[in-house]
Every structure is written in C-alpha cells, then in structure tokens.
Amino acid sequence: MDVPALLDWFDETARDLPWRAAGTTGWGVLVSEVMLQQTPVARVAPIWQEWMARWPKPSDLAAATQGEVLRAWGKLGYPRRALRLHAAASAIADDHGDVVPADVDTLLGLPGVGAYTARAVAAFAYGQRCPVVDTNVRRVVARAVHGAGDAGPPSTTKDMADVAALLPEDAAAAAKASAALMELGAVVCVARGPRCADCPVFDGCAWQRNGRPAYAGPAKAVQKFAGTDRQVRGLLLDVLRDTDEPATKARLDRVWSDAGQRDRCLDSLLVDGLVEQTPDGRFALPGEHGAVSPRG
DNA sequence: TATTCGTGGTG
DNA sequence: TCACCAAGAAT
Structure with a gap:
C-alpha cells in the first residue's frame, strides 16, 4: 500500500472532528x-x-x-x-x-x-507507534492488502500483524497512518458503496487487481433488535432518564406488554448497576436516591 | 469462539 | 421497506 499517498490524502482531507483539535x-x-x-x-x-x-x-x-x-x-x-x-x-x-x-x-x-x-x-493521544485495529482498518486491509471484498472474522494476532507491517518506523508518522487508515475506511473504503474513484491508494489496491470480488467469507451474524431484551432495557432506561423522581413499578410496566420479559430486563438492569431500587420500592438511576442493596 | 449489550441513519 | 451498519468490550 502506498502509505505516503495515504498520509498526504489525510493531511488534505481529514474531517475536522472535535477530538482532533490541537490541545485535546x-x-x-x-x-x-x-x-x-x-x-x-x-x-x-x-x-x-x-x-x-x-x-x-x-x-x-x-x-x-x-x-x-x-x-x-x-x-x-x-x-x-x-x-x-x-x-x-x-x-x-x-x-x-x-x-x-x-x-x-x-x-x-x-x-x-x-x-x-x-x-x-x-x-x-500520545503519538505512539502501535497498530490500531478497528472495523474500518480491518476492511481497508482486507481489500487493499488481501484483495478480498470485506474482512472475515476478527483475528487479533493476524489483524495486528497486518497493520503493524504497514506502519512507518517513525512514531509520529505511524500514529498519523493509523488515523488515516481509519479515516479511509470511514469515508472512502466504506462497507456499502466504496468510493474508489476518490481513493488515495487505488493504484496499489489488491481488491481492484483481483477484479473486485464479492465477500466470500462466512456469513456475518445479523443483530436483531426489535423484540429483544436490548430493546426492552432501552425502553425501561429511557423512562428513568426522563424523570427526576424515582418511577413506580406500575409506570415501568407500561413500556412492554410481556410481563416475563419486562421483569427479566428490569432485573438485569439492577444486576448491571444501571438501575437501583429506592427504599420505598421505586426504581431510579443509580447513586441519587439512597438505593437498597441490589439483589442478585 | 459466540453472544450479548442500544440506538438511529441509510441504500 | 427493512436488513445492514456504526472508531468494541466483556464474558
């Protein structure tokens, strides 16, 4: 991969994200x-x-x-x-x-x-030379280096080695390259509809060389949400976020019709420490209303 | 290694 | 419309 071209591209086009401001x-x-x-x-x-x-x-x-x-x-x-x-x-x-x-x-x-x-x-934050591997970087490496349509299942050791091999020796340049790889995956080499015409490493891209094959790895598990405990927990927490006073059980019961699932989710929120029960038996966000010790 | 854990935008 | 996707971590 043409890392110098990637660094130049990053210097010219990097998004002005607030946490990238000098002095962060x-x-x-x-x-x-x-x-x-x-x-x-x-x-x-x-x-x-x-x-x-x-x-x-x-x-x-x-x-x-x-x-x-x-x-x-x-x-x-x-x-x-x-x-x-x-x-x-x-x-x-x-x-x-x-x-x-x-x-x-x-x-x-x-x-x-x-x-x-x-x-x-x-x-x-500290300008060190260490591989930073996220979903964007894994996709960029899978395409540009390995010529695949997308990244397969994560493999910490191999992913880190792949990225380490790309990083310049100089620490500051390596840190910038890490940010640039992520930026490329987030802005150009995106999961759906990659904008290859705008890619700074198009010429050396193994995916292009291979004729842009489709992803051939194992199917990725699709995350369901509707009807899951995650949705119910979110609804319960949303009630407590919106009120200063603790909520009664009856109030929380209104968010979901299935009593079994509803109670299981409230229970898991108590176990996770995201909700506390007050001495009078109501429910609140933790740390503000003198909680009873969580059961579990 | 496979699941679970929120929420909302999008092609 | 709806499945996919988004700078992962903990277990």
Missing part, C-alpha cells in the same frame, strides 16, 4: 474512543463537547453520580459504557495522578478499555 488531552481522546465504540461520529460529537465542558478532567467525572453520567450519556446506546468510563475516571484519578496512562498494558487495565481503545489512546 488524553482524557478527551479516551472519552471520544469509548463513545465511538459501535456509535457513529455524528451522534457522538455533540455529546463529547458537552462532556468536555462539564468534566474536563477524569476527577471531574469521577465526582459525578452514576445517574448524572447516565443522563449525560443520553441515547448514545450501550449505557454500560458510561458506567465503565465513570469507573475508569475514578481509577485514573486515584491511581494515575488524574492523567490518562500512555502505556497500552496499563490502559488495558481500565474498565471499558479493550484492544482497540487502548491502542487508539496510545497512538492518537
């Missing part, structure tokens, strides 16, 4: 990466701006209640990420001098920080 701290990068897990850029941007204004340091977020954090998370989805980020902020404040660690292995010890996020922070 490691904390800002970490918050952005967690919010961006499985969530589109357009939905994250305004929430990230609010968080940075409200909680500019890890200790600021750590001082908030879980309920405040979940409300500020809004409808980004997968709200357990918000609780994990809150826990990570406490760990950073308590154990790391209120500064997001730069070491990948240390980052991996934080709640909600996995293989992708740890390396994204190391590269984008």
